[in-house]
Amino acid sequence: EAQVTQNPRYLITVTGKKLTVTCSQNMNHEYMSWYRQDPGLGLRQIYYSMNVEVTDKGDVPEGYKVSRKEKRNFPLILESPSPNQTSLYFCASSSGQPGGQPQHFGDGTRLSIL
């Protein structure tokens, strides 16, 4: 089954404790991206990657890192999480650039930073 898989689905942690949210897709998609979704603000782009070893910042990249060492994986790293990073996070992938290709979203990761 074609899918985007995120882990963990839920995480409660404390300020400053490094964490990684994994994202993996099995559709051989070139394009992957991370969004966060907050009430009243909608979905906002954090980082995106057009292919292996190619990453770029979205609108709200501060406090996040990503890597794209393999085509299928695109982890999101919070080196020193803070409470303002409490949010619902979505990973997405598409077969080509977003202009014209629908994004396939993972089920989401709900992070709470205390």
Added chain:
Amino acid sequence: GQNIDQPTEMTATEGAIVQINCTYQTSGFNGLFWYQQHAGEAPTFLSYNVLDGLEEKGRFSSFLSRSKGYSYLLLKELQMKDSASYLCAVPPSGNTPLVFGKGTRLSVIA
């Protein structure tokens, strides 16, 4: 800058027709997407318009006017399961991620 506007909430009756509007002002335009998102779940793709006009797909249709920076999603024969948020999204250029509107929360009532 990028700006996408949608109504925050709408309510409609089961079996009726509802139109959800979206206006956009973006630095570029590479088509317009509509996504459906049920509470706590991932967005799922509904439609994509790149040329002016109406695209019909079952009970859902989407319209685009590029000159007016305007789109709408039309839902016919509403069902309770259509209660969800509907997100309008535009990729400003070919390779940048989608810019989403804040979404319209639709409640379908009996």
